[in-house]
Amino acid sequence: MPEVIYLNGQFVEPENAVISIHDRGFLFGDAVYEAMRSYDGRLWAMQRHLQRLRRSLHEIDMGYVDVNIIAEVIERAYQRSELPDASVYLQITRGVQPRRHAYTQDLVPTVLVTVRDITPMLARINRDGESVMTAPDVRWKRCDIKSTNLLPNILAHTAAIDGGAHEAVLYDAEGYVTEAASMAVFCVEEGCVLTTPLGPEILPSITRQFVVEIAADEGIPLREERVSLERFRNASEVMLGSTSHEVCPVTRVDGRPVGDGTAGPVTRRLMAGFKRRVAAGDDAVRE
Ligand SMILES: Cc1ncc(COP(=O)(O)O)c(C=O)c1O
Numbered sequence: 001m002p003e004v005i006y007l008n009g010q011f012v013e014p015e016n017a018v019i020s021i022h023d024r025g026f027l028f029g030d031a032v033y034e035a036m037r038s039y040d041g042r043l044w045a046m047q048r049h050l051q052r053l054r055r056s057l058h059e060i061d062m063g064y065v066d067v068n069i070i071a072e073v074i075e076r077a078y079q080r081s082e083l084p085d086a087s088v089y090l091q092i093t094r095g096v097q098p099r100r101h102a103y104t105q106d107l108v109p110t111v112l113v114t115v116r117d118i119t120p121m122l123a124r125i126n127r128d129g130e131s132v133m134t135a136p137d138v139r140w141k142r143c144d145i146k147s148t149n150l151l152p153n154i155l156a157h158t159a160a161i162d163g164g165a166h167e168a169v170l171y172d173a174e175g176y177v178t179e180a181a182s183m184a185v186f187c188v189e190e191g192c193v194l195t196t197p198l199g200p201e202i203l204p205s206i207t208r209q210f211v212v213e214i215a216a217d218e219g220i221p222l223r224e225e226r227v228s229l230e231r232f233r234n235a236s237e238v239m240l241g242s243t244s245h246e247v248c249p250v251t252r253v254d255g256r257p258v259g260d261g262t263a264g265p266v267t268r269r270l271m272a273g274f275k276r277r278v279a280a281g282d283d284a285v286r287e
Contacts (some may be wrong), residue, residue: 004081006073006113009281011080023110024103025093029149031110032056036074037086037118037243043078043088044285045243046071048206056146058090065092065109073115081115087244091115091148096120117121122246126271129251131238133160134229137170137178137201157181157270167240169232169253176226183242184208188235188266192221194235207241207274213272213286220266237264247274 005017009190025031034049051095056069070090078088095107135156138147156168160181167182169238179195186195186206193215215222232238247270251261258264258269263271277283 002116004077004113006077006111009113011077011135011220014061016167018109018111019093019095019112020096021154022096022098024097025091025092025110026096027099027150028101029147029151030060031091031093031148032060032102032146033063033089033148034146035243036090036096038084038086038088039278042281043075044121044207044278045210046074046224047285048209048283051285052091052204052206053092057146059142060094060147062094062109069207070111073111075133077113077115081118083115085118085120086115094153100163118244122248125166125245125248126263129249129258130166130242130250131135131165132169132180132238132250132254133163133165134177135159135170135181137172139233140199143178143202144198144204146203153224155180158249165252169204171229171232175229176228177232178202179205180240183240183245184211186211186239186241186247186270187232188239188264189231190233190239191266192223193270194223194225194227194231196226197224205241207243207247210277211241211247211270213240214270214277218243218273220269237267239267245273246278 005012007017034053036049037044051072057063057065072147091109091112095109097107137150160168169185170178172178177204179186184207186193188263198204233253236259239247240250241247249267250259251258
């Protein structure tokens with residue numbers, strides 16, 4: 001099945017999936033999104049994605065969007081795809097208005113959902129690990145909102161690819177690691193997992209939530225703590241996490257091997273713990 005596309009109330013063929021040149025998402029990046037996935041015929045961690053979506057919408061003054069209706073649309077689009085393992089993308093823009101900075105409250109949001117087969121890449125990453133390049137974090141001060149304003153992320157990510165790595169790990173003006181261009185970041189020091197505390201500097205990653213829960217369940221020490229670039233570069237293990245990549249090992253940072261250059265023991269436990277949660281369909285929101 002080719003990509004399923006839902007746009008503003010209907011399922012459309014790619015050639016008919018067109019938006020207005022006055023769409024504020026196109027003009028200003030005035031939009032939020034969610035990137036979800038399914039495993040084996042079931043959407044994964046939907047309540048968590050919807051919670052984050054609700055918060056993103058609220059933070060950009062679009063709290064009037066009915067997320068329950070959005071959830072139904074996502075489910076319909078997913079069912080239509082008939083794909084067991086799919087990548088599901090949702091974008092909601094503020095709507096169409098001739099270009100001016102100030103928005104009015106009467107705009108009709110543009111809603112896009114796409115569903116496609118998820119690229120089979122995890123086997124390679126789980127085996128070889130990712131290599132990352134560090135880069136300054138030049139993003140705005142509200143990275144906790146999942147907005148489509150991703151220019152700094154895509155520039156850093158592309159520079160990492162061009163430099164022979166897979167992903168960029170970002171550090172702030174004080175030299176502390178924040179997160180990666182499109183993933184959460186973890187490192188291990190003396191057996192303890194360290195990850196950036198939640199706040200406006202990072203996206204509240206859903207994979208990060210699972211890692212925190214799995215570490216607690218399995219008795220793996222974990223601290224939410226800012227880590228300097230120097231400590232990060234000397235960590236015994238480094239991991240990335242995202243919906244599409246799950247928990248994956250990082251085996252090189254700025255060209256140097258992490259530990260012995262293979263996935264370390266804590267990383268392997270967290271990867272296995274994540275896979276167990278997926279196999280059990282255990283994605284309910286915890287208090
Ligand atoms: C900047 C950034 N951080 C972290 C993540 C990982 O988030 P999640 O685990 O919810 O996929 C993403 C995913 O899109 C991201 O763009």
